[in-house]
Each structure stands twice: as C-alpha cells, then as structure tokens.
Amino acid sequence: MQNKKRKKKKSLKYVVASKAIWGLSIILMLVLGYFIFDANILPFKYFISVVIVLIILGCIHGLIVFKKHTKKVVLIVLDIFAVLFMFIEGYAVYQINDTISFLRSNLGAHFETNVYNILVNANSSYEKLEDIKDHTVKTFKDLEDLTEYEGAIKRKVSVNIEYVDDIVSLMDEVKEDTELIAIVNSGNYDAKIEVDDEYEEKVKVLDTVTITTEKRVTDTGIDVTKDPFVLYLSGIDTRSNYLPSRSLSDVNIILAINPNTRNILMIHIPRDYYVQLHGTEGLKDKLTHSGTIGGIELSMATIEDLLEIKIPYYLRVNFNAVVNLVDAIGGLSINSDVDYSFNCWTNHSCTFYPGLNNVGGACALAFARERHAYDTGDRHRGENQEQVISLIIDKVTSSSTIINNYNSILGALDGTFETNLTSDDITSLVKMQLDDMRSWHIETKNVDGSGNTLPTYSYPNQNLYVMEPKMETVTEAISKLNEVLETPDE
Numbered sequence: 001m002q003n004k005k006r007k008k009k010k011s012l013k014y015v016v017a018s019k020a021i022w023g024l025s026i027i028l029m030l031v032l033g034y035f036i037f038d039a040n041i042l043p044f045k046y047f048i049s050v051v052i053v054l055i056i057l058g059c060i061h062g063l064i065v066f067k068k069h070t071k072k073v074v075l076i077v078l079d080i081f082a083v084l085f086m087f088i089e090g091y092a093v094y095q096i097n098d099t100i101s102f103l104r105s106n107l108g109a110h111f112e113t114n115v116y117n118i119l120v121n122a123n124s125s126y127e128k129l130e131d132i133k134d135h136t137v138k139t140f141k142d143l144e145d146l147t148e149y150e151g152a153i154k155r156k157v158s159v160n161i162e163y164v165d166d167i168v169s170l171m172d173e174v175k176e177d178t179e180l181i182a183i184v185n186s187g188n189y190d191a192k193i194e195v196d197d198e199y200e201e202k203v204k205v206l207d208t209v210t211i212t213t214e215k216r217v218t219d220t221g222i223d224v225t226k227d228p229f230v231l232y233l234s235g236i237d238t239r240s241n242y243l244p245s246r247s248l249s250d251v252n253i254i255l256a257i258n259p260n261t262r263n264i265l266m267i268h269i270p271r272d273y274y275v276q277l278h279g280t281e282g283l284k285d286k287l288t289h290s291g292t293i294g295g296i297e298l299s300m301a302t303i304e305d306l307l308e309i310k311i312p313y314y315l316r317v318n319f320n321a322v323v324n325l326v327d328a329i330g331g332l333s334i335n336s337d338v339d340y341s342f343n344c345w346t347n348h349s350c351t352f353y354p355g356l357n358n359v360g361g362a363c364a365l366a367f368a369r370e371r372h373a374y375d376t377g378d379r380h381r382g383e384n385q386e387q388v389i390s391l392i393i394d395k396v397t398s399s400s401t402i403i404n405n406y407n408s409i410l411g412a413l414d415g416t417f418e419t420n421l422t423s424d425d426i427t428s429l430v431k432m433q434l435d436d437m438r439s440w441h442i443e444t445k446n447v448d449g450s451g452n453t454l455p456t457y458s459y460p461n462q463n464l465y466v467m468e469p470k471m472e473t474v475t476e477a478i479s480k481l482n483e484v485l486e487t488p489d490e
Contacts, residue, residue: 121176187292231314243416265480314420334391393442
C-alpha cells in the first residue's frame with residue numbers, strides 16, 4: 001500500500017513537472033511569435049505557417065500532458081524533446097532580437113559626426129593640448145550652427161576662437177607659422193595631405209574634436225519593393241573607424257535597382273572626375289572633394305546633376321568594413337583579368353596572379369584600392385571595386401553563408417556604415433526576396449575620361465590631377481539608367 005502511494009506520488013510529480021514544462025513552452029512560443037512578427041522579415045504566408053506549426057505542436061504537447069494515465073516514460077521522453085525545442089526557440093529569439101537591434105541602430109541615419117583636427121606647425125613649441133590654453137585658434141565656418149562645435153572645443157580646452165574665410169589658406173599658413181593654431185575638419189586635412197606630399201611632415205595634430213549631432217531622416221515616399229530607385233554607394237578611406245560626415249569620397253558607385261525586373265545597374269564614377277559641384281560656379285572640382293566641402297548631400301546633388309537622376313538613398317562605408325565583412329563570409333575568389341602578376345598593399349603585401357585568387361579581407365581591400373598596376377589606372381580600379389561588391393552581394397545572399405556566418409556578418413557590419421535606408425526598407429526587401437526567391441541580374445556601365453592637370457574649385461591656385469569626362473560615356477550611362485529604372489507598365 002505504501003509503495004503504491006509512493007509510486008502514485010512520484011507519478012504525480014512527473015505530471016506536474018510536465019505541465020510546468022508545457023506552460024513554459026507555450027510562453028516561449030508566444031514570445032517567439034511576437035519577435036518574428038516584430039522583426040517583420042517573414043512573408044505573411046511563412047509567418048502564418050510558423051504560427052500554425054507552433055499552435056499544433058503546443059496542442060499536441062498539451063493533449064499528451066493533460067491526458068489521464070499517460071505513461072511516465074512517455075512524459076519523460078516528451079519533456080526531453082520539449083526542453084530541447086525550448087532551447088531552439090530561445091536561441092531563435094536571441095538571434096531575432098540581435099537582428100532587430102542591429103537594424104534599428106544602424107539603419108536610418110540618426111546622427112551626423114564631424115571630426116576636427118587641432119593643427120600646429122611641426123616646429124612649434126606646442127606639444128600637448130594644455131599648451132594652447134587661453135590662446136587664439138583660427139578655424140573655418142563649415143557648419144550652419146556652430147553652437148555644438150564651439151562647445152565641444154571649449155570643453156576640451158579654453159581658447160579664443162577666430163573665424164577665417166579661406167580654409168586652404170589657413171592650412172597653408174600652419175606650415176609656415178610656428179605660432180598659429182588651426183582647427184580644421186578632418187576631411188579638409190585628408191584632402192590637403194592628398195595634394196601636398198610634405199604636409200604631414202610640416203604640421204602635427206595635437207588632438208581631435210568630435211561632434212555628434214542629431215540628423216533627421218526624411219521619408220522618401222518610395223516603396224523599395226515596387227518602385228525602382230537609386231542608391232549612392234560612397235566608400236571613404238579614413239585613418240580611424242570613424243565615419244566623419246565630411247570626408248573624401250574615394251569610391252563612388254551608383255546602384256540603380258529595379259525590384260520589378262530584378263535588375264541592378266552599377267555605375268562607377270572615378271574619384272578624380274572633373275565635375276561642376278552642385279551650387280557652385282566657375283572652376284570645376286574633383287568629385288572626391290565634394291564630400292569634404294558639403295558631405296554626402298553635396299556628393300549626391302553633384303552626381304544627380306551629372307547623371308540627370310534623383311538619388312533618394314545613400315550608403316557610406318568605411319574601407320575598414322570591407323576587411324571585416326570579407327573575413328566574416330570566409331573570403332572571396334577574386335578574378336585578376338590581366339595576364340601578369342602584381343603586388344598591392346594595405347597593411348601587408350598581397351600578390352595577385354592571372355585568374356582566380358582566393359583572398360581574405362585585407363587583400364580584397366588591397367585589390368579594390370589598387371590602380372598603379374594597371375595602364376588605365378582609376379578606371380580599372382573602379383572595375384575591381386565593382387567585382388568585389390558583386391562577389392560580396394552574391395556570397396552574403398547565399399543561404400549557406402547566412403546560416404554559417406550570420407553572427408560574424410552582423411558583428412563585422414555593426415557601426416561601419418551609415419545609410420538613410422530604414423529598417424522597414426530593408427525588411428521589406430528581405431520579405432520580397434523570401435517570398436519568391438527570384439535571382440537578381442547585375443550589370444555595369446561605367447563613365448570614362450582623360451587625365452589632365454587643372455586648377456579646382458577647392459584649390460584654385462594649384463594644378464591637380466583630374467579626369468575630364470568623356471561626355472559620350474556619360475550620355476550612354478544616362479540612357480542605361482533610364483532603361484533599368486523604367487517600370488514594366490511605362
């Protein structure tokens with residue numbers, strides 16, 4: 001009798017435990033369903049299918065647990081599977097939450113970052129920031145509202161600020177005047193280094209000032225799953241992981257994307273393209289300088305004038321992101337289309353041979369940067385950049401890559417880019433792709449030009465290397481853009 005009671009009591013404990021596990025599994029199913037709904041990535045038909053499967057599993061589990069006289073061994077086996085499934089659900093919730101956080105923190109640019117260098121003559125007596133306390137510093141008005149700018153400087157060190165009208169003259173004066181203190185945008189500093197080989201030796205950077213201000217993203221009114229649109233890809237090469245708003249735009253690629261036809265057109269515009277900067281008169285300038293003068297907005301407006309299109313979206317990427325992303329997806333097989341081997345360099349030397357070369361991130365970046373190994377210089381570099389981008393797109397959209405390298409991809413991209421594409425834009429595109437899994441066709445149509453040395457809008461008193469556009473190639477690019485962006489019913 002006592003043994004029967006003990007067995008009954010023990011069986012009752014198993015039943016209670018099984019019911020508790022069932023209850024927890026139902027709660028976790030509801031949480032998982034909510035996170036899937038909140039992520040808004042699955043097409044409706046798949047979302048409903050997942051919900052139905054979860055409901056069926058929950059009901060079957062409950063019927064067995066609450067059924068009288070269910071054998072203990074059945075409950076134990078069921079509990080083991082239920083616990084394993086709960087671990088899977090928990091991991092799925094973690095991954096979805098990680099994805100949502102990534103999208104919402106990286107998409108839809110919310111902030112603008114400006115980085116300024118405090119410059120002095122290399123032979124000056126100023127060695128540290130405290131040495132310039134209570135001195136007068138000269139700077140250039142490159143922002144409409146200077147409140148945050150002045151506040152950030154004075155929080156670093158107490159100085160008197162004097163504004164000048166010519167940023168180029170100010171930077172030149174620092175080379176000669178051992179008493180002068182200048183504060184210049186890092187983009188202007190990078191541009192100056194590019195055109196003046198001795199500048200880094202003649203001046204020294206005492207410190208930097210970083211200003212982050214809120215940036216309002218306007219609604220484009222575009223449905224990226226139905227309306228053809230244009231994305232401007234700007235690659236910047238900075239000496240840090242920053243994405244400063246004013247910077248040289250070393251990679252300029254236009255992506256015309258038609259979600260109806262699944263066509264993508266890539267147009268590479270050389271960084272030294274000699275163009276009329278939007279809103280300026282007189283001398284033209286290198287396209288790359290537009291980023292240092294007016295940020296991404298001026299670069300976009302200038303390209304809009306050149307190609308006679310409207311560019312609603314942009315994506316700014318630090319070159320360092322290429323290294324991390326390519327490593328995260330397991331490298332690339334890059335095709336070198338010349339019949340000789342050559343070396344190119346980033347932080348270490350990379351050798352490329354004719355044909356396919358399996359490389360990691362550092363060498364993929366080196367390949368995308370290389371121009372001296374080719375007779376056509378920057379033109380060939382643009383083609384290499386397009387190849388690297390295409391290979392990354394192909395590999396990242398591969399299901400096996402996403403499954404095996406998902407966390408690594410998110411980690412590699414986090415904080416390395418800036419875009420006004422919103423999380424809703426991206427999730428809509430993902431849902432569209434998952435809904436029909438149609439493949440995309442990528443083609444290129446580049447503009448060309450001829451080299452020359454001319455004065456520019458930024459440096460009117462100095463002849464710089466520029467590439468004067470061959471307008472027939474620009475006209476052909478405009479025609480191809482219109483063709484790709486045309487909707488089927490037009």
